Amino acid sequence: xxxxxxxxxxxxxxxxxxxxxxxxxxxxxxxxxxxxxxxxxxxxxxxxxxxxxxxxxxxxxxxxxxxxxxxxxxxxxxxxxxxxxxxxxxxxxxxxxxxxxxxxxxxxxxxxxxxxxxxxxxxxxxxxxxxxxxxxxxxxxxxxxxxxxxxxxxxxxxxxxxxxxxxxxxxxxxxxxxxxxxxxxxxxxxxxxxxxxxxxxxxxxxxxxxxxxxxxxxxxxxxxxxxxxxxxxxxxxxxxxxxxxxxxxxxxxxxxxxxxxxxxxxxxxxxxxxxxxxxxxxxxxxxxxxxxxxxxxxxxxxxxxxxxxxxxxxxxxxxxxxxxxxxxxxxxxxxxxxxxxxxxxxxxxxxxxxxxxxxxxxxxxxxxxxxxxxxxxxxxxxxxxxxxxxxxxxxxxxxxxxxxxxxxxxxxxxxx
Ligand SMILES: Cc1cc2nc3c(=O)[nH]c(=O)nc-3n(C[C@H](O)[C@H](O)[C@H](O)COP(=O)(O)OP(=O)(O)OC[C@H]3O[C@@H](n4cnc5c(N)ncnc54)[C@H](O)[C@@H]3O)c2cc1C
Numbered sequence: 001x002x003x004x005x006x007x008x009x010x011x012x013x014x015x016x017x018x019x020x021x022x023x024x025x026x027x028x029x030x031x032x033x034x035x036x037x038x039x040x041x042x043x044x045x046x047x048x049x050x051x052x053x054x055x056x057x058x059x060x061x062x063x064x065x066x067x068x069x070x071x072x073x074x075x076x077x078x079x080x081x082x083x084x085x086x087x088x089x090x091x092x093x094x095x096x097x098x099x100x101x102x103x104x105x106x107x108x109x110x111x112x113x114x115x116x117x118x119x120x121x122x123x124x125x126x127x128x129x130x131x132x133x134x135x136x137x138x139x140x141x142x143x144x145x146x147x148x149x150x151x152x153x154x155x156x157x158x159x160x161x162x163x164x165x166x167x168x169x170x171x172x173x174x175x176x177x178x179x180x181x182x183x184x185x186x187x188x189x190x191x192x193x194x195x196x197x198x199x200x201x202x203x204x205x206x207x208x209x210x211x212x213x214x215x216x217x218x219x220x221x222x223x224x225x226x227x228x229x230x231x232x233x234x235x236x237x238x239x240x241x242x243x244x245x246x247x248x249x250x251x252x253x254x255x256x257x258x259x260x261x262x263x264x265x266x267x268x269x270x271x272x273x274x275x276x277x278x279x280x281x282x283x284x285x286x287x288x289x290x291x292x293x294x295x296x297x298x299x300x301x302x303x304x305x306x307x308x309x310x311x312x313x314x315x316x317x318x319x320x321x322x323x324x325x326x327x328x329x330x331x332x333x334x335x336x337x338x339x340x341x342x343x344x345x346x347x348x349x350x351x352x353x354x355x356x357x358x359x360x361x362x363x364x365x366x367x368x369x370x371x372x373x374x375x376x377x378x379x380x381x382x383x384x385x386x387x388x389x390x391x392x393x394x395x396x397x398x399x400x401x402x403x404x405x406x407x408x409x410x411x412x413x414x415x416x
Contacts, residue, residue, distance in 0.1 A: 010155050015166070016161035019113070022120055023116060026322075027326030037126060039152070041131070050108070053104065081205035085214060086260060089379070107220060129150070133145040156297075160300050183278060185253045189223065215228070248277070285306075295340040300322050311397055324346050345409065
């Protein structure tokens, strides 16, 4: 069926106002005959979490969205380090190119969010709209029901509602996410005193134990970020792990990093009581399609690939999804039955490659640990943990140019 583009606009409901939802709405608002609304559960748009990395791939999509010049705050990353958190041994150093127009930065999450928000047209976002139910009404579209008792109807629902997506639960009822065993605690701190404590803290770095790490990085404007992680066997600890952005006490966080260098423990103790937020990492399997309900539902961002922050570029992936979706709708003049398969065709293989990469990496690490045996020392286990990517070319992630990917997909389509 071809949508009668002149008859009426395509009503698109974007569920979720994270990076994926905001980028989708920005890109869709530039397409003729599309009426877009974002329904966000929060009463105030406020990013939880601390910092976010913006690499070349993310800059590329921000440029296409027209947002790149609005994001002016952040710390330019000139190198990243991997060190042993107990001995301070530097195990790996990656020097970054900074003499480019848009070098990699670590920014406060709120800065990315406000840059995106500045480009969302007025009256597009509806706050305090927690989606509780979606109903497929066939040719009449989809009904969305919210916790406040209101409802809305749309021709296309974009599930940009994150890793615990309600839209995905409705359209893919068998999909399940599971606790990975990783818990993350994040906070921001004034960074000047942190660097006085140890000048190495001025460089973005992971400080590792065998099953933990502490990430320390400046994020610009005098602030820095601590993101500390600990892994426990999910088979034992999964039941109580549902937290996402929940406040936790300082002593509790410190208790996971007692063997670390005194300087690191000191910095952890400086986080103001009440400022730590805990995030339990969940992940889910690969989907074989990102669209459902006869092309009336599509997933973008974390809802479509529950990778739990792997690659540290999920906001970039989410925004790429939103931009590609809008281009596909523009290309097929809002005919969802042609646009959504094109979206799948471009984005599915990309996510399949990510799942395959992570599978390979986990297998490599397990094999190396097995070779080391049970008697391996702390330091050896730390070294094994830091398999960076063994010299593998990761430019398909960090150098991804989604504009070029789109052009190539259209060229290929036209040759068929
Ligand atoms: C520890 C950690 C570190 C990370 N570091 C990076 C990094 O450095 N760089 C990077 O690019 N990515 C990073 N990521 C990943 C990144 O945060 C996510 O991939 C990104 O936020 C996904 O965006 P999204 O819009 O898909 O979902 P989200 O950001 O999760 O947004 C979903 C939105 O939907 C709303 N919502 C949920 N349910 C409902 C409902 N029922 N009704 C209405 N609204 C709803 C939520 O309130 C939220 O606003 C990291 C992730 C983690 C966990």
